[in-house]
Amino acid sequence: MTFPTYRGPLLAGKGPRNPVRVALLDDHEFILKGLTSHLRQVASVSVVGSHSCSRSLRAMLAETPVDVVLIDYSLASDDMDGVALVKTLRARYPNLRILVVSGFCQSVTVNMLLREGANGFFAKNQGAADMVDAIAKVMGGEIYLPPFMMTATAKPQSPLSPREWEVIRCFLDGMSVSQIAAKFNRSLKTISTQKSTAYKKLGIRGDAELFKMREQVLQSQEVA
Template sequence: MSARTYIGSVRVALLDDHALVLKGLVAHLKAYPSLTIAGSSPNSQHFRALLASMPVDVALIDYSLAADDPDGVTLVRSLRAAFPRMKVVVVSAFDDGPLVRRLLAAGAHGFVGKSQDPDDVIRAIDAAMTGRVYVPPALERVLEYGTDPKLSPKETDVIHHLLEGMTVTQIAEKFGRSLKTISAQKSSAFRKLGIGSDNQLYAMRDHVRALEGGAE
């Protein structure tokens, strides 16, 4: 129990669309008597109803949910607006700097990578409850930099045409580049934007278009 540093009880609600991950997190948190599981949910709609029905100190949420759920940055912003006193800690398999910067800028109180020690979740909860921001030690320097990712001109072109409804194959044909090259540029842009699917790209269309404008 040495991971626990905050003195006091904390009510935690969890959101993750993977049942095994959700059950594993709940089981780990239950090992700490001062942490109370207020509830858990596999989707954001049910999760919002849960938060509205009872007091919650910390929301522990997955970044990447099902296709019909908002992306993590959008969800963090909306939760912070709807429940301003509640702390939000994000757990994600995507643990690169650009994503963490965007989540912190959106109002997240902490970030834990899914490859980290489970006790880091406890440390993140405790940090949030004491007014600190937790990020993995390897990513602490992200706090020193700006919050918007820098897309290269070619990455910007690929994202723009994806938003226009073109496929990777069509983009490759249009620019006379190989499919492998366009796919790599798309993957690089997605990493910088902190997203993992086309649906998440479309969900954050306005933010991405603003970045495109800044890159031109």
């Protein structure tokens, strides 16, 4: 995988003699090697480690100074959940900059990650050159978000109405639309509309995403 060499300044005072120390975590070898190759072409960045599991990353962090970690949100099934990993790293390394990299761009996920201490979110469909800007932003104390997410994610999410939350909660409990309609004595059309509106507020596009993000959705409503 070949990326164009980045030739602009990353940060004032950062360069080959004083680089930003970056560690990477992704369980996909192709992506991990691609990011590593790209960042090694940036004069003001030093890749101090690339890891395929969080255990290896955490072991390295205990021994090696790091400024920024780039971590994949969705790791292997036997590894830590992305939100739990962010929370763990933030508690142990309060000065570490945490930039989450993922192809899952739902606002409920991003807001949860930011709330647990991530310094930014980078979408995997962004250009490779954007990564340098993302590192610069979090190193400068800013929150980084992809341009297409700035408006939706930077603003507080619209809370679900009590009836919308009833529908989502029942749906997560395994009830069908018709069962929910019968339970609350509402029409199928009303329940379907309330479910659709709740999905839009949560940034979810379908049933599969809702169940995949079950814990995040439940937690987001508990703290809302």
